[in-house]
Amino acid sequence: MNDRYQRGYNKLNELEPNGAEGLMEAFADVCPDLAKYTIEYPFGDVLQRDGLDFKTRELVTIGALTAMGNCQPQLHGHIVGALNLGCSEKEISEVILQMSVYAGFPAAINGMTVAKAAFAEFRNKQEAQ
Incomplete structure (x- = not known):
């Protein structure tokens, strides 16, 4: 290595x-x-x-993947990762909502659908621990 x-x-x-x-x-x-x-x-x-912390980089990544509109598995993984780093569901939802302005409603709706599933998965894991 x-x-x-x-x-x-x-x-x-x-x-x-x-x-x-x-x-x-x-x-x-x-x-x-x-x-x-x-x-x-x-x-x-x-x-x-240097320049951006890991949480901020993950929020930017979520915005980019949402805007791309064709990266649902990667978006899901980065949403769960952002939650693991301490980002809130509200922060993530706001980033995805922001993409409705720049990438369109279909991209934001698809992103929010992925987020909803990722949030539920994360909560279920938290409850199981």
Whole structure:
């Protein structure tokens, strides 16, 4: 493991416990390099930069994924990750609502639908603990 990978591995697991392991397992049989590059670049390089804290970066990511409109699995994961980092449901909902202005109502409606499911999943996990 190089330093970038180790930093990224730790950062991804901060967002989602065992997230790095899950990512590696998901692509082990088809393209393990995709998981490696994802761990190294966004999590090992970009998320390590000064200027924005991790919670803010996750809120920005939620906005971008909502605006893209075709990334529901990734949006779901980042919403749960933001909740794991201490973002509130209200903060996340406001970011998604904001996207109705810039990305349109369909993108915001789809994003809010993903958020509703992610919030329920997160609450169920919290109650089970």
